[in-house]
Amino acid sequence: xxxxxxxxxxxxxxxxxxxxxxxxxxxxxxxxxxxxxxxxxxxxxxxxxxxxxxxxxxxxxxxxxxxxxxxxxxxxxxxxxxxxxxxxxxxxxxxxxxxxxxxxxxxxxxxxxxxxxxxxxxxxxxxxxxxxxxxxxxxxxxxxxxxxxxxxxxxxxxxxxxxxxxxxxxxxxxxxxxxxxxxxxxxxxxxxxxxxxxxxxxxxxxxxxxxxxxxxxxxxxxxxxxxxxxxxxxxxxxxxxxxxxxxxxxxxxxxxxxxxxxxxxxxxxxxxxxxxxxxxxxxxxxxxxxxxxxxxxxxxxxxxxxxxxxxxxx
Numbered sequence: 037x038x039x040x041x042x043x044x045x046x047x048x049x050x051x052x053x054x055x056x057x058x059x060x061x062x063x064x065x066x067x068x069x070x071x072x073x074x075x076x077x078x079x080x081x082x083x084x085x086x087x088x089x090x091x092x093x094x095x096x097x098x099x100x101x102x103x104x105x106x107x108x109x110x111x112x113x114x115x116x117x118x119x120x121x122x123x124x125x126x127x128x129x130x131x132x133x134x135x136x137x138x139x140x141x142x143x144x145x146x147x148x149x150x151x152x153x154x155x156x157x158x159x160x161x162x163x164x165x166x167x168x169x170x171x172x173x174x175x176x177x178x179x180x181x182x183x184x185x186x187x188x189x190x191x192x193x194x195x196x197x198x199x200x201x202x203x204x205x206x207x208x209x210x211x212x213x214x215x216x217x218x219x220x221x222x223x224x225x226x227x228x229x230x231x232x233x234x235x236x237x238x239x240x241x242x243x244x245x246x247x248x249x250x251x252x253x254x255x256x257x258x259x260x261x262x263x264x265x266x267x268x269x270x271x272x273x274x275x276x277x278x279x280x281x282x283x284x285x286x287x288x289x290x291x292x293x294x295x296x297x298x299x300x301x302x303x304x305x306x307x308x309x310x311x312x313x314x315x316x317x318x319x320x321x322x323x324x325x326x327x328x329x330x331x332x333x334x335x336x337x338x339x340x341x342x343x344x345x346x347x348x349x350x
Contacts, residue, residue, distance in 0.1 A: 062092040063293070064113030066104040069097045069203055071225040073314065074117050074281065077140065080311035081301060088307070089300045100172030100201045109133045111286045114293060119143055120255045120280045120327060120349075122175035127329050135332035137283040137294055138323035141314050142259055144278045145179065147216040148209070148226070148269050151235035155216065158241050159187035161194055164215040167205035168196035176202070180218060182253040183277050186245025209233075221276070222266050222314045230268050238269040241277055255279050257350040266313055280325065280349065285332055294334035298323075320344050 067078035075097060082093040096113060098104050101122040108116040109131050117140065127134060147166070149155045155164065161184065168191065170176040184190060197214045199205045206225050209217035210232055216239070219226050230236045241258070249256060258275040261267045285294060301308060302323065308315040324331075324339045326346045331339075339346070 062094050064096050065093050066096050066098055066107045066113045066116040071203055073220045073223040076312045078117060080308045083311060084304050084307045085300055088304050089296055102172050102174050108284060108286055114289055115285050117281055117283055119175055120282055123282055123284055123329050125175055133287050134329055135285050135287050136329050137285055137298055137332055137335050139325045140281040140283055141317040142278040143281045144221045144276045146276050147218055147239050148236045149216045149239055150233055151237045155239055157239055158183055162189055164194060165197050166194040166216055167199045167214055167218050169198040172200040178253045182249035182256055185248040185252055186242050226268050236269045240274055243275055291334035294332045295338055298335055298338050325349055
């Protein structure tokens with residue numbers, strides 16, 4: 037999708053005017069801990085913004101989305117990246133300061149087990165030790181419950197292993213404290229566990245159970261994946277549970293910042309992909325989706341100027 041001349045002129049002006057200020061100030065980007073998909077994404081964004089727009093973006097790792105979202109809401113950092121459920125959860129709690137900049141990519145998640153495990157499907161998790169709780173990433177627990185619901189399972193049907201975040205779920209799996217772990221495809225930690233344990237495999241989810249899943253988590257959907265470098269643990273085409281990652285900011289963040297941030301990233305996708313391959317899905321068409329959290333006015337104007345229409349969430 038091409039950008040029109042008027043929008044480019046506005047964006048270039050913003051880049052030029054904003055670039056001088058960027059050299060004098062460092063901007064915060066709150067994300068998950070090292071080893072996670074989102075930390076790599078934030079690192080890619082910081083690199084491109086520095087090289088292409090002269091913006092100094094400090095990547096600030098945190099324990100989880102429960103920390104990231106309020107940091108952005110309070111204006112302690114300019115940008116955060118978190119899943120759509122977490123951002124909507126904070127809006128539902130009455131926080132009116134959050135604004136979406138763009139949808140980033142589908143976050144494809146699921147339960148990984150050892151390659152030689154007899155656990156093949158979500159239904160096989162019955163009676164098994166499964167990560168649960170996610171006290172620092174509270175929006176993930178509903179996704180776990182939603183995935184279990186696809187096999188007519190609930191918390192009472194498993195042996196919950198309480199964890200604060202996805203990194204701990206992986207560590208508990210490696211140590212033998214859990215029979216499966218929950219993580220997103222593309223994260224360095226997944227490759228680490230694969231190498232450490234002699235091989236892992238993603239278990240399959242039953243598409244017919246998605247109606248039950250949506251009663252628990254409305255923003256989840258299925259996407260199809262095939263064996264490939266990004267999809268460690270996938271040995272055949274299969275569908276996996278997915279939801280969107282969002283770039284978001286504070287309502288008080290300047291229009292110039294948001295315009296520069298969005299324009300620079302969308303115009304330099306190849307540079308982003310060289311650091312974070314999942315960002316190949318970060319396109320103008322994908323970036324504008326119909327969520328209930330409002331978009332920042334500068335983002336809305338950018339999409340409108342470029343004839344990008346909001347798309348429904350799958």
